Amino acid sequence: MSKSIAMLALAIAFLSSGCSSARDPVTVDIPTVPFSQDIVLEPGDAHTFILPNGKSVAVWCKRNTGIVAAIAQSDIGFEYGEKPFKQLKSEKIQLPDGGTTAGEYLSYIRSGGVYDGGFGNPSEYILYVKQYRISLKETEIGDRGLRMTVSVRLATVKEQVSAKDEVDFYIKRLQSPDPDTQLDAMEELRMLLMLGSMYAKPRWKEIIEAIRPLSASANEEVKSKAVEGLLVLGDEKSIMDVILPEPKGKWRTPEGASSLATYSKHFGKDRIYEKVLPFLESKDAELFRFGMAFFSQVEHQPAKPYMKKALQSEQADVRLRAFQALLDLRGDQRKMARLVNSMLDDKSREVLREALREAGRYNELIPPGQICKHLKHEDEEIRHMAAYALDCCRNPQVIEPLLDATRDEKATVREQAAVSLGRIGAPAAYARLVELLKDPDADVRESAINGLRWFGDPKAIPEIEGLKGNDPDESVRKMARRTIRELSQR
Incomplete structure (x- = not known):
């Protein structure tokens, strides 16, 4: 996709970097294309490339500061334009539905030029100047300099079209x-x-x-x-043609219904929803499931009573879609907590997983026993999700069940229980988290360290010290170093 030519704002203005003057740029004539050259830029360096049509493109390097440097994982970055060491100003463009965007920029190379943003790893930035395509690819960012490959070729017909x-x-x-x-x-x-x-x-x-x-x-x-x-694209007529008098083929499936619901959000959605609503009363099981799947993707209040009724269905997939649809409506916190609480008693593992996925949002409003009982479920994934749902729950009744979960035969359950206990910060959990530093599973040891990190007590540093250099697993050593560093600052 082409866009108007731009400056990449990787840092603040060059003069703020502390460099008082700039060296003369290196000038490179490009008599013919295709052309490619590797360059190295240090802060204050610039290369100016003269294209066959006489236009020039400059690339220059400078020091970053603050948040930009942290994001870039380096303290140097580059800019480009027609002339180096010039501050280019962002262009505020009015949007049709209000507001502005600064996504495009004024440039010295304005006429006929278009631009593509950086992408890939390493990053590549594409400029289009008249009939030429210029690629600026970062190949290496070091402490002192930035290595880049500059390539030029003729642009295609499509590439020369402005945004x-x-x-x-x-x-x-x-x-x-x-x-x-x-x-x-x-x-x-x-x-x-x-x-x-x-x-x-x-x-x-x-x-x-x-x-x-x-x-x-x-x-x-x-x-x-x-x-x-x-x-x-949400054409109302096309969607109606597929839905009426009733959907057929691939569109009759729950997956087809979900897709059509997504498409319908653009135009005429209320008229489309009115045509789908009667399917929720259909005796045809496929049509009923179509309606359930459709309204699980969109918010339509008239469908809500049908959804509540469907929660009592004997069919697990119907209950699941009704539950998902009601979750999408996102009502009052207490009402949502009651809904999730009721589904925590469902016998279907699929429904139960969905309920536990949501339970963490409301774990202060749901009776703790409703979640804790699933720490003993026969399904490992459900036990893990129950431990996750108790994360940050301040009810003291969850501590003992979570401590028991740290002795689960499955490592995935033990590791999540450890993190949840650490984030809760209950004093009774400290000793067990220290014990888990010796767990045979590396993920559990890492989670135990993470739990102690969340616990926030510097007295854990001596317990963790030995792991930062001696644990056989790199992720454990890395978490140990991070935790010691953070706890040392408390």
């Missing part, structure tokens, strides 16, 4: 007689909308109407892609 012209460019390509061009244009327009392009979003319905004629294409691949694209 604000992309919608018109691809709508025009939809009219091409070539099926491959049509398929590519549909995908590009879909991606512009899905990625939230500020130029595409206001033209969402126009893009839908531009794609619609291709849903009757003689080319089966183009036709299929257009039909799918109209659904994904």
